[in-house]
Amino acid sequence: MSSADTILKRKRRTLVLLLAPFSIMLSVFFLIPLGIMMVYSFLEPGLYGGVEWNWYPYNYGRIIGWPLNDFEEFEPIYLKIFLNSLQIALMTVICTFLLSYPAAFWVSRMKGAKKNFALFLITLPFFANLLVRIYAWLLLLRPTGFFNTVLQSAGLIMEPLDLLFNNFAVIIGMVYILTPFMFLPIYANVEKLDYSLVRASQDLGANPLQTFRRVILPLTAPGILGGSIIVFIPALGNFIVPSFLGGSKVQMTGNLIERSFLQSRDWPFGAALALLIMASVVILVVIQLNRQAKAEARGVS
Amino acid sequence: MNFLNITSARKAYRTPEGGFIHALDDVSLNVRNNEFLTLLGPSGCGKTTLLKCIAGFEDIDSGNISLEDQSLKGVPAHRRPFNTVFQNYALFPHLNISDNVGYGLDVARVPKKERADRVEEAMELVGLKGFGKREPNQLSGGQQQRVALARSLVLKPRVLLLDEPLSALDRKMRENMQIELKNLQNSVGITFVFVTHDQEEALAMSDRIAVVANGKVQQLATPTEIYDEPANAFVANFVGTSNIFTGKVVEQNGKNLKIETANERQVLATSDHFNLGDQVQVILRPEHMKLSPDGNEISECCIEGTVEASIFVGSEMHLHVNVGKGRTAIVHHRHNRGDEGERIEVGTDVKLYYSPNAAHLIELVED
Numbered sequence: 058m059s060s061a062d063t064i065l066k067r068k069r070r071t072l073v074l075l076l077a078p079f080s081i082m083l084s085v086f087f088l089i090p091l092g093i094m095m096v097y098s099f100l101e102p103g104l105y106g107g108v109e110w111n112w113y114p115y116n117y118g119r120i121i122g123w124p125l126n127d128f129e130e131f132e133p134i135y136l137k138i139f140l141n142s143l144q145i146a147l148m149t150v151i152c153t154f155l156l157s158y159p160a161a162f163w164v165s166r167m168k169g170a171k172k173n174f175a176l177f178l179i180t181l182p183f184f185a186n187l188l189v190r191i192y193a194w195l196l197l198l199r200p201t202g203f204f205n206t207v208l209q210s211a212g213l214i215m216e217p218l219d220l221l222f223n224n225f226a227v228i229i230g231m232v233y234i235l236t237p238f239m240f241l242p243i244y245a246n247v248e249k250l251d252y253s254l255v256r257a258s259q260d261l262g263a264n265p266l267q268t269f270r271r272v273i274l275p276l277t278a279p280g281i282l283g284g285s286i287i288v289f290i291p292a293l294g295n296f297i298v299p300s301f302l303g304g305s306k307v308q309m310t311g312n313l314i315e316r317s318f319l320q321s322r323d324w325p326f327g328a329a330l331a332l333l334i335m336a337s338v339v340i341l342v343v344i345q346l347n348r349q350a351k352a353e354a355r356g357v358s
Numbered sequence: 359m360n361f362l363n364i365t366s367a368r369k370a371y372r373t374p375e376g377g378f379i380h381a382l383d384d385v386s387l388n389v390r391n392n393e394f395l396t397l398l399g400p401s402g403c404g405k406t407t408l409l410k411c412i413a414g415f416e417d418i419d420s421g422n423i424s425l426e427d428q429s430l431k432g433v434p435a436h437r438r439p440f441n442t443v444f445q446n447y448a449l450f451p452h453l454n455i456s457d458n459v460g461y462g463l464d465v466a467r468v469p470k471k472e473r474a475d476r477v478e479e480a481m482e483l484v485g486l487k488g489f490g491k492r493e494p495n496q497l498s499g500g501q502q503q504r505v506a507l508a509r510s511l512v513l514k515p516r517v518l519l520l521d522e523p524l525s526a527l528d529r530k531m532r533e534n535m536q537i538e539l540k541n542l543q544n545s546v547g548i549t550f551v552f553v554t555h556d557q558e559e560a561l562a563m564s565d566r567i568a569v570v571a572n573g574k575v576q577q578l579a580t581p582t583e584i585y586d587e588p589a590n591a592f593v594a595n596f597v598g599t600s601n602i603f604t605g606k607v608v609e610q611n612g613k614n615l616k617i618e619t620a621n622e623r624q625v626l627a628t629s630d631h632f633n634l635g636d637q638v639q640v641i642l643r644p645e646h647m648k649l650s651p652d653g654n655e656i657s658e659c660c661i662e663g664t665v666e667a668s669i670f671v672g673s674e675m676h677l678h679v680n681v682g683k684g685r686t687a688i689v690h691h692r693h694n695r696g697d698e699g700e701r702i703e704v705g706t707d708v709k710l711y712y713s714p715n716a717a718h719l720i721e722l723v724e725d
Contacts, residue, residue, distance in 0.1 A: 256415060257448035259435040259460035261513065271465065275452045 106322030246280025456490030
């Protein structure tokens, strides 16, 4: 065996050793549970919780409309809840984007200490507990809360507005929690945007709008897509925000999953719901990765 | 009618310390139609600022920039009939080469057929035919440079502004591109305003050179005038190497002057502009001084000194000669093959001969 082979072998052994802890953790705490969930989602729910080891595809059937006729009925409410979750997640993505995109340009143009301070402010909310932050919104939005009190005493409204326990409240909560996740990837992208390209575009006769559409937007698209996915995934599966700010009126798939596992003890059904969410997310990520690979082939990252 | 005219342009930047830097300090410049004009100066002299002001990326504080007597004040960069070739090329990484070249035509909504023809024509002009489908990062620096040129030329600008476009290329490539750029300018008949800090580049390519320093135009003239008759000591030192002796005219015989220099040497020169008793600076180029008289020089026309250092650079031997009171003169002594035997040792006493016609006189300014 030549020495080059030995070196290669040693390198490979080092690599395996370095990757081992992470691989073990990932498989024990993620892949194996995922496998269990997949199996469970095709099993019959037991009468008192647990599972019966019978082939039972109707957990999915209940959700997407092909039920076991005599026992379970197709309930369009699940699809409705899923669609509402999609809608809330999409709105969250759009709102966090609209907030983050201009802010990222603004911060990227700051200098030194000012810039670091701005970045610190953006991560500041992480320092407080999630529940505390959501509870604060409950206090702000409720009929006797801050906004209604101010608006009423200003004489702008006669009766308190319904700000709480609707999609609006849930979206506000989501946007509040998830904006940093949109901001940071966009900022990382905007930060390295080469302004000489903007100049070149102007120089070649493009007005500001054309420059934005033809140069700035395509060059920051990877950051926007990255941020959108990182916001979309937790928004779609979130159950804390809707249970606080949506009350009993706004149900998201996350709440449904939580209830199936913890209250109805219908694990197969919960597993089916969770996997459906995961499937929709995976489809989105694959689309993104494809686009990114194409962009990278062109030297844009 | 004036073509591109800059009158009394001023531009100041605030420094972080609260002071001001006068990037442009009363600059007036008249660029002629179809000429290759170079703005030459050290970095930070204001030449790039001037280019940006012409392009419309920056506004001048006062003064005026006009094209064919139409003021460009308030005209944004994208409406000016000028295009820029940037130092780092600034090619759009998300577009392929033909879309980069066609960018200006696309934003101007030029019909498809015409766009395709003009892109093709421009790519051929810069020698990149058939590269249209490639991506910018697949091209070498020189090729990217050509794309940047094609992208600007395809729009047929009135003036092409070039911001140190060759500085990122290696030496051989740079020399090739100099010739190509000059030929290109001749064939397309577009006015080029070229910014560089490289004096050889400026001398090689330009119809006229504006030497810029401290926000002011020091001299605007043809390359030979700039080299042979520098307007002041800065130009003399920045363009080529100069030996400058300060002194006083002590003898006048018509055009023939004798100057007594501060280091107690006497220099002969011919000039119409100076009289007995004038304080002057004498500029002698290193290649105009020789170690032995060859007929044109008269024997008394020489400066004595001692060799302090001799540096071999290939085609020449550069001698540093102490000519009294610590003043060093630099002499470029032509090197012939097999000269090794007559290599001049440090410490040798030499006489430096020159022709009085080679000495250029300028007024002594106190600064």
